[in-house]
Every structure is written in structure tokens, then in C-alpha cells.
Amino acid sequence: MVAALVDVPVKARPRLHRAWFVAAVAFVTIIGAAGFASLPGLLIDPLHEEFHWSRGAIGFAVSINLALYGLTAPFAAALMDRFGIRSVVACALTVIAVGAGLTVFMTESWQLILYWGVLVGLGSGSMALAFAATVTNRWFVKRRGLVTGILTAGSASGQLVFLPLLSWIVENHGWRPATVTVALSAVTVVPFVWLLLRDHPADLGLNPYGVDGALQPKPAPQRGAARRTVGALVSAARTGPFWLLAGTFAICGASTNGLVKTHFVPAAHDHGMPITAAASLLAVIGLFDVVGTIASGWFTDRFDTRRLLAVYYGLRGISLMFLPMLLSDSVQPPMIFFIIFYGLDWVATVPPTIALCREHYGEDGAIVFGWVLASHQVGAAVVAFLGGLARDAFGSYDVIWYASGALCAAAALMALVIRHRPVAEQTLVA
Structure with a gap:
């Protein structure tokens, strides 16, 4: 339902709209919080060697993290409508810092599940792509696809910043200092969010x-966040596009x-790569995901999203089929081509998926x-777990790649089946 317009003078529009500043703050926030998403794949071998936990058990903790990341997101979007973006994001970053910090003291696998799986999963879910969607929906009417691509690329930029640093720390100083680094990065972003982010134009x-x-x-705070979240699910679940979007995005996460993200590093290490x-x-x-996702946002504003x-999805499937033949003890040109190709496609699916929603x-x-x-995230959780099991059972990850x-390939076909809503119906929905 469209909020009624009121006859209140609007401030003179500045040369650069404040929405772009808010988008920049959100982008930097997502970058600062991305360290926690970079770490799980680096922990599998160190935790296996120190505690002798199976890769399946470690993968299970990662799968809990990924599942809660996804299941928390829709409630976080409703909570942002109720309590504001700043409050929800600041609390989420604090929970991430606590969970990551507590892993330093763990001695049993259940503690990994609780600290990294549950706490970091809940916190990261509240900082998920629903955050980017909420900022985009509130602050932009034009250029939504482009802004969605930029904010989505923030997590990839954070991965670019943190992965080399965290891998160096793990290899030279152990996994504990790496988790402390993640915790500190999350804490550092909290005042930045509270002071600079704004909830609504x-x-x-x-x-x-x-x-x-x-x-x-500004719309009045919407009470009953849980009820509204579940109600949106019940309503959407009665429509075919929801299930097609959910199915394709489950494959995207997988x-x-x-x-x-979870198994590439240990798989490459299996072949002798440092x-x-x-x-x-x-x-x-x-790095290339940033380029691909921003480009995808630009394409989303102009081309058929389906x-x-x-x-x-089609290009991603082809690249994964070739990956087992490219893994070796050193970085060869074909592997570099795969990395560039796959990077451009990594989360390019997000802007058109948000646009269809x-x-x-x-x-x-x-x-x-x-x-x-x-x-x-449920798709990601299943494959994070099955990937560890496959490695334990078959001694390699090949079957999971194929x-x-x-x-x-199935996701590509599903995407083409999604129907477009007529323009008149879109107006009624809005």
C-alpha cells in the first residue's frame, strides 16, 4: 500500500543525493563485516589437524552457520522495519564479534557448532543481503538494480580484503589469531554504523x-515483525514464482x-597447492565478483531478468564441470581463467532475483x-555438509563439483519458467 503524500516542503535537492552517501556507508559496513564469511574454508584443515574432528563434523558446524544465515534474514528485514536499520545491524555485528571471539576458547566440536554455527550464523543472517535490499528499497526508486549490485559486491570486496590476510595469519600464527581478527573487525564497524547510517530519507x-x-x-514502525514475516511467506508460497526463485537461489547458494567458498581451499590443498x-x-x-555484480545490476535495469x-546459471554450471581438471599444486593459466570467469558470475544472480521479488x-x-x-543458505548448508562427507568417503571433492x-543447468531452465507480472498488477502490488 503506497503511503499517502503530504504537502510538506522538501529540502532543496543537493547536487549529490544523500541516498548515495547512505549506500556508501552500507557498502563499507558490509565490507567491514565480511571477514566472518571469509574464514570457514580456512578453518577446516587446521581444526581437523588440531582436534582430529572429521571434516564432516566441521562441515556440519559451517552448515548450521549457513542455514541460520538464511533463516534469520527474512526476520531481520521485518525487524529493520520495526526498529530501524541501525539498531538491527549494530546488534548483529556485536553478536558476530561475541561468537567469533568465543571460538578461541573451544575444545569440543559442539562448541564450534554453538559459537560459529549458531551465534555467528544469527548475526550474519541479520547482516545478509536483506540489509542491502532494505537500504535499496527505502532510499532508491531509480537505479535500484545498480545499487543492489554495488551493495551485493560489498561482501565480495570484504572477502578480497580479508582472505589473503586471514590465510596468512592461519598459516603463520594459527587459526585463533584469525578468529580474533574477525571479531575485532566486527566490533570496529559498530560505531561507524550507529553514527553514520540513517534509516529513511x-x-x-x-x-x-x-x-x-x-x-x-516515513512509514510508521510496523509491529509484529515475526507475524508479518511469516505472513509474507504464506502469501508468497501460494505463488509459482516464489518456488522457482527459491529453487534457483538454493542452487546458487549450493x-x-x-x-x-567452503571447500575450494581444502580441495586445492589436497592437490598440493599452498x-x-x-x-x-x-x-x-x-575482485571479479565486484565487477560482475555491479554489471549485473546495470543489466537488471535494462534487460529481461529471467x-x-x-x-x-548456465555459465556457472559449465565452469564447475571443468574445475576438477584444473586443480593442481600450482596456479596455471587455465585456473586463472576459471577464477576470473567464476568470479564474474559469483553473485551476479542477486540483482535480478531481488528485482523479481x-x-x-x-x-x-x-x-x-x-x-x-x-x-x-539452506542449499549452501546442505552442500557444505555433503562436501565434507564426500571428502571423507571418496578422498576427493570431484563428485560434488560435477x-x-x-x-x-537445472536452475537455468527453472529461471526461464518464471513469469513476469504485468505492469498493471505490479502497480497494485506496490
Whole structure:
């Protein structure tokens, strides 16, 4: 339901709209919080060697983290509507810092599940892509696809910043100093968020970017966050596009966070590649992901989102099929080509997926995207766990690479089946 316009004078629009400043703050915040997402793949071998825990057990803790990351996201989007972006994000960063810090003292695998799986999972879920979707929906009407791509790329930029550093710390000083680094980075971002982030354009007497005329008032806080979140799910679950988006995004999570982010470093290490070199390759994926995701946002503003998704998933599946043949004890040109190719595609799926959620579900689009993101993380959790089991059972990750490639082909076909909502219906939903 569109909020009624009130005849209140709007402040003179500055040359650069404040929305771009808020987007920049959100981008830097996501970068600062990205260290926790960079670490799990670096912990598998050190924890296995020190505590003799199976890779399956460690993968299970990572899977809990990934699942809670996704399942928390839709509730976080509703909580941001109720309590504001700043409060939710500041609390989330604090929980991440506590969970990461406590892992330093663990001696049993259940503690890894509790500290890293549960606490960091809950905190990171509140800092998930629903945060980017909420900022974009509140502050932008024009250039939403581009801004979504930029904010999504923030996590990849954080990966680029943290992965080489964390891998060097793990290799030279052990895994404990690396987890402390993650905890400190999360704590450092909290005052930055509280002082500089703003919840809504009306707080500054502005309209969202792309809206002229009378001031649009700030919507009243929406109570019953849990009820609204579940209600959005129940309503969306009655529609076909929701299940197609959830299915494709589950495969997206399985083939990125669950597979490559969690298992690429130990898989490369199995072939004799040093951990630092493998982690640096993963960081380079983050570099090209920035380019690919921003470009995807630009494409989303201009092209058919369903066809974009089909192309992204199809190319990803092909690249995964070739990966087992490229792994070796050193970095060769074909591997560099894979890293660039895969990096451009890493989360290019996010801007068109958010756009389709907004198109079909209007004001609840960010919350529905939170549920779609939950499927992304459940898919990631399943493959993070199965990848560890496969390595224990078969002595390699090859079967997981091939299976994920086949799933990406299925996702490409599913994307093409999603129907577009007619423009008249989109207006009614909004």
C-alpha cells in the first residue's frame, strides 16, 4: 500500500543525493563485516589437524552457520522495519564479534557448532543481503538494480580484503589469531554504523532518489515483525514464482557459499597447492565478483531478468564441470581463467532475483527476498555438509563439483519458467 503524500516542503535537492552517501556507508559496513564469511574454508584443515574432528563434523558446524544465515534474514528485514536499520545491524555485528571471539576458547566440536554455527550464523543472517535490499528499497526508486549490485559486491570486496590476510595469519600464527581478527573487525564497524547510517530519507527531509515533489513521510514502525514475516511467506508460497526463485537461489547458494567458498581451499590443498595461494585465488574471485555484480545490476535495469538468470546459471554450471581438471599444486593459466570467469558470475544472480521479488511482491519484496535467501543458505548448508562427507568417503571433492554443475543447468531452465507480472498488477502490488 503506497503511503499517502503530504504537502510538506522538501529540502532543496543537493547536487549529490544523500541516498548515495547512505549506500556508501552500507557498502563499507558490509565490507567491514565480511571477514566472518571469509574464514570457514580456512578453518577446516587446521581444526581437523588440531582436534582430529572429521571434516564432516566441521562441515556440519559451517552448515548450521549457513542455514541460520538464511533463516534469520527474512526476520531481520521485518525487524529493520520495526526498529530501524541501525539498531538491527549494530546488534548483529556485536553478536558476530561475541561468537567469533568465543571460538578461541573451544575444545569440543559442539562448541564450534554453538559459537560459529549458531551465534555467528544469527548475526550474519541479520547482516545478509536483506540489509542491502532494505537500504535499496527505502532510499532508491531509480537505479535500484545498480545499487543492489554495488551493495551485493560489498561482501565480495570484504572477502578480497580479508582472505589473503586471514590465510596468512592461519598459516603463520594459527587459526585463533584469525578468529580474533574477525571479531575485532566486527566490533570496529559498530560505531561507524550507529553514527553514520540513517534509516529513511524522511529522517533528513528528503525523498528517495528518483522521486520528486512533495515529501513522502516515513512509514510508521510496523509491529509484529515475526507475524508479518511469516505472513509474507504464506502469501508468497501460494505463488509459482516464489518456488522457482527459491529453487534457483538454493542452487546458487549450493554452488557458491556451500561449495566453492567452503571447500575450494581444502580441495586445492589436497592437490598440493599452498593454503595462502588457494585463499588468494578465492580472493581474486571476490575482485571479479565486484565487477560482475555491479554489471549485473546495470543489466537488471535494462534487460529481461529471467534470461539474465538463465545465462548466469548456465555459465556457472559449465565452469564447475571443468574445475576438477584444473586443480593442481600450482596456479596455471587455465585456473586463472576459471577464477576470473567464476568470479564474474559469483553473485551476479542477486540483482535480478531481488528485482523479481520486488516485481511480484511489492512492499514485502525485501522480506520475500529474505525467504528466498533462506533457501540460498539452506542449499549452501546442505552442500557444505555433503562436501565434507564426500571428502571423507571418496578422498576427493570431484563428485560434488560435477553434481553442482548439473544443478546449475537445472536452475537455468527453472529461471526461464518464471513469469513476469504485468505492469498493471505490479502497480497494485506496490
